[in-house]
Amino acid sequence: MLDDLDLTEYEPVYTRPESFTDTIMRYCPGCTHGLAHRLVAEVLDELGVRERTVCIASVGCSVYTYEYFNCDCVQAAHGRAPAVATGVKRVRPDSVVFTYQGDGDLASIGLAEVVHAAARAENITVIFVNNAVFGMTQGQMAPTTLPGQVTTTTPRGRSREEGGYTLRVCELLSQVEGVAYLARRVLTSPGRVRAAKNALRLAFEAQLEGAGFSLVELLSACPTWWHMTWREAFDWIDQTMTRYFPPGEFVNWRGCGQAKE
Amino acid sequence: MLDDLDLTEYEPVYTRPESFTDTIMRYCPGCTHGLAHRLVAEVLDELGVRERTVCIASVGCSVYTYEYFNCDCVQAAHGRAPAVATGVKRVRPDSVVFTYQGDGDLASIGLAEVVHAAARAENITVIFVNNAVFGMTQGQMAPTTLPGQVTTTTPRGRSREEGGYTLRVCELLSQVEGVAYLARRVLTSPGRVRAAKNALRLAFEAQLEGAGFSLVELLSACPTWWHMTWREAFDWIDQTMTRYFPPGEFVNWRGCGQAKE
Amino acid sequence: MEDRSGATRKLMSGNEACAEGAIAGGCRFFFGYPITPQNAIPEYMAEHLPEVGGVYVQAESEVAATYMMLGAAAAGTIPMTSSSSPGISLMQEGLSYMLGCELPCVVVNMVRGGPGLGNIAPSQSDYWLATRGAGHGDGRCLTFAPYSVQELHDWSAEAFQVAARYRLPVMILGDAVLAQMMEPVRLRPRGEAMSLDREWAVGGGLKGRERRIVNSLWVVPEVMEQVNLRMKARFDQAEAEMVRFEEVGDEEPEMLVVAYGSMARVAETAIGWAADEGIRARLLRPISLVPFPYAAIRVWAERVRLVLVLELSLGQMVEDVRLAVEGRCPVEFYGRAGGPLITPEDTLSVILSMAGVRRML
Amino acid sequence: MEDRSGATRKLMSGNEACAEGAIAGGCRFFFGYPITPQNAIPEYMAEHLPEVGGVYVQAESEVAATYMMLGAAAAGTIPMTSSSSPGISLMQEGLSYMLGCELPCVVVNMVRGGPGLGNIAPSQSDYWLATRGAGHGDGRCLTFAPYSVQELHDWSAEAFQVAARYRLPVMILGDAVLAQMMEPVRLRPRGEAMSLDREWAVGGGLKGRERRIVNSLWVVPEVMEQVNLRMKARFDQAEAEMVRFEEVGDEEPEMLVVAYGSMARVAETAIGWAADEGIRARLLRPISLVPFPYAAIRVWAERVRLVLVLELSLGQMVEDVRLAVEGRCPVEFYGRAGGPLITPEDTLSVILSMAGVRRML
Amino acid sequence: MNKPDFLLLIDEERCKGCELCIEFCPKGVLALASSFNRFGHHPAMVVRQEDCSGCQACVTMCPDACIELYRRKSCVGKTAAAPE
Amino acid sequence: MNKPDFLLLIDEERCKGCELCIEFCPKGVLALASSFNRFGHHPAMVVRQEDCSGCQACVTMCPDACIELYRRKSCVGKTAAAPE
C-alpha cells in the first residue's frame, strides 16, 4: 500500500524520538519499561536537551538503558545511580542528568542513596519504574511487592511475617526537604500516559531551573513475573496496585500540591 | 555527715538502675547520651526484662554502650545495628532487642537498614539519639545538622550548596507501614525527661506486645562539638533544634496520634 | 529417583543442591539478596526453610544480609548467605566484622565475570577475594571449592560443622557453571537444626550465666592483638586439619596440572586425552583453598618438570602455587578472564604445547 | 615557615599534607565520609577545596562516596576519596566498578587495627586489601606506601598523574602513624585543576563528538575479556614504569630487611643500631606495593643469607617477598597485629636474634 | 484507492506483537500479522488505514516506539486529537 | 543535727561536675565541690540536705546516674513529688 502513496504529501504527526538510538529494546512484549523510556525520550526531544544530557543506567531489566537513549550514558552499580548522578552533576553542572531505576534498585539496595541525593537537593531527575518485583533476577520480592503477592521469594504470598510491608517511595520522599518535584503516575491508558509524560516534563524542568531533586514514579507492568497477560497486568495496576500506590503529585516547586492525576 | 545518719531509717526513692553496670560512662560532662542511657536502663528495670534483653550497640560516641547496659550486648558496624538486631531477634524471638544509634549512624550510613527494619515490622526497638553532629569523629556534619550550623565539614555553615538539607527521621519513618510506635522527645528539663522515658516505655511495650517496629528519637546535647556550655546547648535545643525537629508522637499502635509531648 | 545402581539420586542444579545441602547440614537461618547466577539458592530457601522451622529473610542489600548474619551468629546459630561477585564485594566489611567478633557463618559465592557488573558467565576471578579477602585486617575465610553438584551439596552441609568448629566464616566458592549445572545428587537426610547453645551466644536469658558481649572493638592494641592471635590459632588448627585436595592422572608425571572447581573438571578430561597423546600429566585439585595444599604441591614440584596452573582468571591461584613451588620447577599459567570458557580441547592444546616446549629444552 | 636551611617548610600532619598534596596535584572533587584516623582529610577538603573552585561532598556512606567518584570520573575528573580500613572494605564493590569502567581515581587508606571495628591504632593489616583487593574480578589498584609526611604530600599529588596515565584507581596506603604524625613539609604549589577533557568523559555536550558510554556490563564473555586484557596491559605498563623502592644500609649485607610505610621508618633506625652491633643489614623499602619490586628483592636474595620481613600485621607482604625470593634464601617474618607498635628497640632485637641464629648455622 | 488522511508506519522488526496499539485503537485500524518477524513475533499491521482518525492512541501506548504517524498536508481541519 | 527527710548520695568518682543537678534543683541543695575526683572533675556535693523536698529533679537530670535519693521512713505524708 505504501508504494501507492506519495510521502511528500504527508507531514509527520509522530516520529520516533531523536533521543532514542536505533537499538531494539530487549523488554518482554507488553512490558511498560519501553513506554517509560519512550516518554523520557520524547521529553528530552521537546526540551531540546538531548546533547547535554547524561543518563545514568541502573541494574535491573533496564540495565541496557545506555543502549537505548541517544545521549551520554553511565552504567551504575545496583542501587547507586543517584550517587553516580551526583558525581556527574557536580563535575558537569550544565549537564542534564537523570537516573532510570527499578524498584529493587531504588527502594531496596539503593534506598539510602536516593533519599540522600534528595536531601542534598541534587539537581538531578530520577525516573523510578515500580513493577513491584525484581524483574531481571526473575521475579523475587521487591520492597514494593504488595501484601499477598506471590513471588519466587514469597512463595506463600508476601505477609507481615514473610517479607514485611510494602514500601511507598513517594510518600517517604515527600518528607525530604530538597525535593522540588515528586509525582506518581500510571501507564495504563493513553490519557494516563500523557499525564505521566507531563510529570516527566515537569521533573526535567525542575532540574533545568535548578530547583532541586525531582522524581517521577511510574507504576509499570511486568507481565512475565506477574504471570499475567498485559491486559490482566494493566487491570491489576489499575485496581490493586494503585490502591497501595495512589497516583498523584506530591511535591511541585511551582506550588505544592497533592493534586491527583 | 553520712556518718551521723542511720541508713536503716531510710528507704530508697531512687537508686542506680540494675540494668546499668558499674562502669563509668565515658561521655563528656553535660552530654545527654548518659541521660538517654539512664532512661533506657530504668525502663528495662521497670519492665523486668533485663535478663532477656539484648542491646545492639552502634558506632558513635555511644559505641561502648555494651559496657554500660547490664545485659547481653552485640556491637554492630556503623549504621548496621538494625540489621544485626534483625538477626538476633529472628533467632531469639523471645529476647527483647534494642539498638542504640546516633544520627550519623542511623540517618547517614545506616538509613536503608533502619527504614527496611521498620518496613519488615521487625519487633525491635530503636533508641535514636540525635545530636545534629558526628560526635565521635569530632564534629562533622550529620544528615540532621541544621541549616547554617557550623561543623568541621561545613566550616561556612551548612547550606543547600554545602551539605544540603536537614533530614527528619521521624517524619520519614512515619510513612512506613510496620512501625508500631514512633516518637520524638527532648531531654532539657525534668518534665521533658519524664515524657521521654514514657515514650521509651511505650516503645518497649510495643515490642513486648509484638506490635512491630518502635523508635524513639531523643534530641541530645553535644556541648563539645557544638562548642557550647550545656546551658547554651539546652537552650539551642529548645529554641532552635525543636523548630526543625518538633517533639511529638508520630505513630502509636494503641491509637495513632500526632500528640504533642 | 533410583538410578540403575539402585541408588536414589536426584537431578538437581548446583544452586538447589547447595541449598538443600545446607538445610541437611543444619542451616535454619538464611539471609540473602538475589543476584544471578545464584537466585535459585534464596528461592529454594524461601520455599523450603519453613518446612524445617527455619527462617528466610530477604535483606535489603548484601551489606544488610551480612549484618543480619552477624546478629544471628551472635545469637548462637550458624547463619548462611549466598551471593555472586559484586554482592560478595559488598560483604567485605561484614566478613571482617564476623572475624573481629569471632563468629562463624557460611557464605556461598557463585563467581561471575568481572570486574564491575561484568556478566553472568563462569569465572574464577574472585580467588583473591575469597582467599585474601574478608575485608580489612588479617583475617580470612576458610574457603572450599567443590567441583561437582554432589560435592557442592556435601560441602554445603559440611560447611556448618567446619564454621562451628573453627569459629570462622566458611566460604563455598562456586561459579556460574557449578551453580546452574544439573547433575544427579545423592541427597543427605535433613539433619536436626544446630544447637543455639554456644559459649558466645547472646539471648535466651541470663539465668545461670554472666551477660555476654559480642564485640570487635578493642581499643587497647594488646587486647586486639590477642583477638588476632586467637584467630590465627584457629587458622593454624584448620591448616593442620582441613587441607583437602584430590589427585588424578599419571603416577610418575612429567607435568603437574593444578586447577580447582569447574576448571578442574575440564582439566580432568583434558589430562585423560593428554595421556592418549603420551603426555604423563597429573591433576592436583585443591578443594580447600584456605588452607591451601602447599605441602602436597611442593612434593610434586621436586619431581615434575613443570607445574601448569589453569584458572578462569588472569592468574590468581597461580601465586599460591608459586608460594608452594618456591622455584623448585617452572610454574606456567594459562587462563582466560571475563567469562570465556576454557574447553577440554583448549586445555589439551595448552598441555601439549607446554609439554613440547619443555621437551625441547 | 623558613627553617635554618632557608627552605620554607610547614609543620603539618600527614592527613593535612595528604589533602594539600592532592589539591596541589590538581584534585578538585573529593567525596568522603569521616572515619578516624583520617578525619582531617575530609575536613581539610571541606575547608580548602572551595578556595580553588573545587567541590567537597560529604557522602552518606563510603559506598556512596565511591559511586560519586565513579560518576565524577566518568565526567572527566580524577576524583578522590579517603577512608580507613572498614570504610575501604565498603568500597570494594565500587573499586571493582571503577576498574570495570576503566576509570581512574585516587583512594587514601589510613589503615587502623582490625578486623571489624578494631581500633584506631597503627596497623598494616590491609596489605592484601590494598594489593589483592579492589573487590571481585581480576583488577587491582596501583598502590603506593609513603613513609614520611613529605612523601605522603608528594605521592598524594603524583597519584593524580599516575591514575590518569594508567586509567586505574591509585591507592595511597598510610596508617594511623603517618596520618597523625606531624613533620615539616615543603609544600608543592597548587597546580591548575586537571582538564576534564578525556577520551571517555561524559557531559559537556555532544557537539562534534559521538555520544559516550561508561559501562562495566559486557554480556559477551569475549568482549569482557578484552576489557580485562586492556586492563592487564595498562598494569603491565605500570609494572614496567612505576616500580619504586628505596634502599639504605650495608652495601654487602648478610641480611635484607623488607618493610614499608611507617614500619620502614622504624626499621631504618634499627638498622643503624644493628650496624653499631656489627650486623650488616640492608633495608629495602617498597614504595610501590603494586607494582611490587620483585626483581630488586630477587637480586638481593641471591646475595644475602636471610631476608627479614617486618610488618604491622600477621604477615601479608611477606607473601610477595616469598614470591620474589622463590626459595633462594630463607624468608623470616616478624610482625604484630591489631595495633601494638613495633619499636626500633624491638626491631633491633629481632634483627640480632635472626643474625645470631643464622650465624650459628 | 483514496489517499487516507492519516498514515501509519510500523517498524515490523522492532514490534513485539504486544497488541497494546491494537487494543487501544478506537477505530480498529490495526491487527496482528500472521507472519513472524526476525525475533519470532507476529508484528502489528495496518488493516484499515482509512479509518484512522489520527488520535495517536496507538502511538502513545506503543512501548517500543515502532509506530510513526503522518497526516496528509492537504487535509485541513482535521487535527490529530488526543484520545480520552 | 536533725535527721533530714530526704537523703542524697552522690557517687563522686562517677560525677563529671556537669552541674545539671545543681541547676535543676529548685531548692539549692547541691553545689560543686572545690576538690577534684580521680578524673579531674569537681564533683557535685550536698550543701543543704535539709532543704531537699525529694522532688527528684536532680536524679532525673543526672546523665551519669550518680545520685541516689532516700526518704526517711518515718516521714509520712511527704512523698517525692515530680517537679514541673
Next chain:
Amino acid sequence: MNRQDVFLAGLGGQGVLLAGQILAQAALRSGLEVSWFPAYSPEVRGGEATCTVVMADGPVGSPIVGRPRALVLMDAGSVERHLPRAAEGAIAVINSSLAPDPPRPDGVRVITVPANELAQAAGSERSANLVMLGALLAVRPVVALSEVEAAVLDALPAHRRSSAGVNIEALRAGYRAAGGDVSV
C-alpha cells in the same frame, strides 16, 4: 569409558534448556552419569539459550565441550554460531522451520527436521524442542526413547504436566521424521 555429548541451542523461549534437562533425566534413568550445563544471555526474553548434556558410564569429566559430537540447533542464529564448532564426525539436527537451508560442512552429518510444523501437527508449536530431541534420538540413540518419554513427565514443571501427552507425541513425531521406528 563411553562418553557422549549433546549440545542444544535456540532462541530463548524455544525450550532448549528443558529439552536438555529431559535428556539428562533420561540418562540418569538409564543408569548413566550425566551433567547438564546451560548458558544464556542475561536478558529475560529473546536472547540465545544453549545447553550441553554430557553422559558417560563413569564420571562425566568436563561438563564443557569445545567441539560437540551431537548438536540440536533450533534456529538460524544457532546454526550460524554453533555448527562450525561441531567435531569431526559429528551429527547435527537442525530445525528447518527456522533454519531452512543450513550449510552442510564436511565431516558433519546434517539432518533437517521441520520441527515447528511437526510440533504444530502434534498439537502445540511449543513442543518443537521435543520434536528435535526425538529426531536426535533416532539418529544418535544416546538413551532409549522410552526412558526419554518417562523423563518428560519427571522434568516438566508441575503446572505443565498436562501438556505431557502433546510432548510425547511431538517427541515421537521427531523420532519418526528422522527415520526412527516407534513401534516399541
Next chain:
Amino acid sequence: MNRQDVFLAGLGGQGVLLAGQILAQAALRSGLEVSWFPAYSPEVRGGEATCTVVMADGPVGSPIVGRPRALVLMDAGSVERHLPRAAEGAIAVINSSLAPDPPRPDGVRVITVPANELAQAAGSERSANLVMLGALLAVRPVVALSEVEAAVLDALPAHRRSSAGVNIEALRAGYRAAGGDVSV
C-alpha cells in the same frame, strides 16, 4: 647524628599534644628535622593522650621510640604506665600536682614540678602543659627557650592566640622552677 626524643603523656584535656607540637615547631625553627607522633584513646574526653617528639640534625628515622630518653608525665596514671619505659639515663619531668610522690627508678633522673599550681599562679591552670615543657627545657635543652616561646604563637589555634601571654609566662615559670635562668 644527634637525635633527641621527648615523650609527653597526660590526661586528655591537659594539653599534652599541644605541648608536643610547640616543641616540634620550635625544633623546626631551630633548623632541626622533627617528627611529632600522637597516640590516644578513641573516647573524646578523659582518656590518655601521649605524643612523642623526635628531633635530629638529619633524618629523624623512627618516629616511634620504645624507650624514651626524656619524659614529661602530667598525671599519676602516665607516671605509672610510662616511667618504667624510660631509657637508661633518661630524664623524667613529673607533674607533682597530680602525681605527688612518683617513684624514682634507678638510672632515671626524676624532676618534679607542681605544674598545676605554677600554672594557676601564671594566670591559668590550663597552662600546666607549658610549665612542664619549660621545666624540661631547663634540664634538657633540646631547643632554645626563645624558639619555644616563638613557637607558642605559631602553634596556638587562632581562637586561642589571646592566651599566648599566659602561656609564655607558664613556660618561663616551669623553666625557672627546674633551675633555668630566663634572664635572656
